[in-house]
Amino acid sequence: xxxxxxxxxxxxxxxPWVIAATVALAxxxxxxxxxxxxxxxxxxxxxxxxxxDDGTWVLTSxxxxxxxxxxMGAWASSVIGRKRFLIGKGEYMKIRQxxxxxxxxxxxxxxxxxxLMGDDGTVVIPGTAPHCxxxxxxxxxxxxxxxxxxxxxxxxxxxxxxxxADGDDVIIVAEADGTTLDGxxxxxxxxxxxxxxxxxLIKATEFLDMVAFNRVWDSVQPKAQSTGGMExxx
Numbered sequence: 001x002x003x004x005x006x007x008x009x010x011x012x013x014x015x016p017w018v019i020a021a022t023v024a025l026a027x028x029x030x031x032x033x034x035x036x037x038x039x040x041x042x043x044x045x046x047x048x049x050x051x052x053d054d055g056t057w058v059l060t061s062x063x064x065x066x067x068x069x070x071x072m073g074a075w076a077s078s079v080i081g082r083k084r085f086l087i088g089k090g091e092y093m094k095i096r097q098x099x100x101x102x103x104x105x106x107x108x109x110x111x112x113x114x115x116l117m118g119d120d121g122t123v124v125i126p127g128t129a130p131h132c133x134x135x136x137x138x139x140x141x142x143x144x145x146x147x148x149x150x151x152x153x154x155x156x157x158x159x160x161x162x163x164x165a166d167g168d169d170v171i172i173v174a175e176a177d178g179t180t181l182d183g184x185x186x187x188x189x190x191x192x193x194x195x196x197x198x199x200x201l202i203k204a205t206e207f208l209d210m211v212a213f214n215r216v217w218d219s220v221q222p223k224a225q226s227t228g229g230m231e232x233x234x
Contacts, residue, residue, distance in 0.1 A: 030066075037062050095196050096165040099172065103160050113192065114141070116201040124203065129210040131217070148213070150222035154179035158190050170194040180220045188212045 037044075037059055045055030098116060105111045114123075114137060123140040125132045131144055149155050156178030164171045172192040180186055188209050195203040 034059070034062065094199060095168070095170060096163065098199060099163060099165075099170050099194065103158075103163075103172075107157050107159065109155075109157070113194070113201070113204065114145075116194075117204065118200060118202075121201055122203050124205040125210075126205065126207060127210055129214060131213065132210065147222055148217060151180055151216055151220040152178050152186070153181050153183075156186055156188065158192075168196045170196070180216055181223060182220055186212065186216055 041055050041059065042052065044058050045052050048055065099113070102111070102113050102116055105115070106113060114121075117137050119137055121137045122134055123137060124134045125144075135144070156176035158172075158174035158176040160172050160174045162171075162173040170193075172190075172194070174190045174192065176186075176188050176190065178186045191207040193205040193207075194201055195205075
C-alpha cells in the first residue's frame with residue numbers, strides 16, 4: 001500500500017487565482033497608462049503648440065521607453081534578485097517623495113529642504129566668493145542662511161521646475177523671487193544636488209548666481225534675525 005503522503009495531490013502554497021489577479025492587474029495598469037496618454041494627446045499637443053500628428057511622438061516615446069525599460073527591469077531582478085530590485089525601487093520613490101513634500105512645505109513657508117538633514121550634514125556652495133565653501137548645517141544656517149533671509153520683506157522661496165532622482169542622489173532645478181527690505185526685486189536660479197543615505201539628507205550642494213546673492217548681502221542691512229533654511233533657506 002502506497003504511503004498516504006504519496007496519495008495526496010500537490011497544491012500550490014498560494015491560491016492560483018490570486019496570482020492570476022495580480023498578473024491581470026499589472027497588465028491592466030500598463031494598458032491604462034498608455035490609454036491616459038492617448039486620451040490626453042489633444043491637450044498635450046495644444047500645450048506644446050504642435051499639431052496632433054507631431055504630438056503622437058509623445059505616445060511613440062512612451063511605447064519605446066516601455067519596450068526598453070521593462071526587459072531591463074526583468075534582467076535587473078534576475079541579476080540582483082527580485083526582492084532587492086523591488087526594495088531599491090521603493091527607496092528611490094521614497095526619497096523622491098520626501099523631496100517633493102519638503103519643497104511643498106518650503107513653498108508654504110513651513111520649513112526648508114534642510115529639514116531633511118541631521119545636524120551632522122554638510123552644505124556646499126561651490127566657488128571662490130566669500131560665502132562659498134563647505135559648512136556644517138548649523139554653521140550654514142547661523143552664518144549664511146539666517147543673515148541672508150533677514151534682508152527680505154518677502155523672502156524668496158525656490159520653486160522647483162525639475163526634480164530628477166538617481167539612486168541616492170536628487171537634482172533639483174529651481175527659480176526664486178523675493179523682495180528685499182529696500183523694495184528691490186531679487187531673482188536667482190538654483191541647482192541643488194542632494195545626497196541621501198537611506199532617507200536622510202547628508203550633503204546638499206547648491207549652485208546659484210553669487211553676484212545676485214552678494215548684491216543683496218552687501219547693499220541691504222539685515223533686520224532682527226529670524227530662522228532660515230537653506231540660503232533660500234538659502
